[in-house]
Amino acid sequence: MVKQTLRSSPRRDEDDRVQTRFRCWAEIDLDALRSNLAWIRHRAGPRIKILTVVKADAYGHGLKQIAALLMQSGTDIFGVANLAEARTIRHVGRGWPILLLGVCLPEEMETVVRDQIMPTISSLNEAEQFAAIAKQLGQQVTVHVKVDSGMGRLGVSADKALALVEEVTRLRELKLQGLYTHYSSAEDDAEYSRFQRDRFSGVLRQLREARIEVPLIHANNSAALLHEPDTTFNLIRPGLLVYGIVPASAKRTLAIPARSVRPALALYCRVGFVKEIPRGTRLSYGQTFKAPRRMRVATLTAGYGDAYLRSGSNRAEVLIGGQRCRVLGNITMDQMLADVSRVPNARMGDRAVLIGAEGNESITASEVAAWCDTVPWEVLTNITYRVTRIYRGAQAA
């Protein structure tokens, strides 16, 4: 029924044409991204700068297209994990400030200085190496110093931060633009976040006493931006929220207005085969599913080689014909199975929704993450090169 009403609209016809061309594809709504960024800007207020995090192919959305959109929509800085990502952004548009959030390996330092990408500094050793390279090239390098306030990944420890910053300001080839830290549990542990924030604030106090001014101070990822709105310093670093996903937590509830952000990405595949199976039939590798009754089963054209984590086996759900259908048996590399017993008109070629809305139902990346015992970040970055990305919205052309 739902299908027929939808079919009569021109938008649905357009979708149908797309359907016929791919086995597994993602549709990315650029208007959603743009309005998410606008909402974040509104929430943060006019004096706060935004560093949009676009690491891992812009969380699976496609770095080139997303970087272009964010340039048009007024991001202030880009955040990337590695040099390759930074260079991709350089190809999209010149001159944008890019902060390398990950470590810069020794052999990458020269390129980073030449391309004027901003590295993250965690030690005097790194600072001195950058200074030496910059001197050789007759250039300056703009850097951000990272403080490890309790994440334990990169950054100088809080008690040594002042000394490092003093050294960095002494090196003439280095220009200190930012000081930052990163929360480990902003979505679910208020107390630990407060502990981290106090440590970081302690460093800021020391800097003030030493009369060292750092232009950009930042700490907040998406979860911290929602949970700690009063301590945004003067730059925020949202990732997940830009893509329209609220970092959820069972432990910490969030007062965020409905429809503030919306997911930009939907993920689809096709029904490749439909069959009836008698009671007792075993399905897929390892025979982890045995039919408790007579069933209709659809074989779908996506597996873990495309996008879908195998840990969703026997638990995840997909939408077919607007109905929730449970995944049966182990998910395989290229195919997975779904129960279409309640979708009598499901047939070969139909679209299946892995993430997204259809009829009155919708499946979010966070829901998929829960089925797959992981986090929405991994669900998105697990979408592989095999999945065609299609862009919609005003900027898509």
Ligand SMILES: *Cc1c(COP(=O)(O)O)cnc(C)c1O
């Ligand atoms: C990935 C990352 C972010 C963005 O985190 P979200 O939770 O996706 O908002 C911010 N800062 C750093 C240092 C990161 O590595």
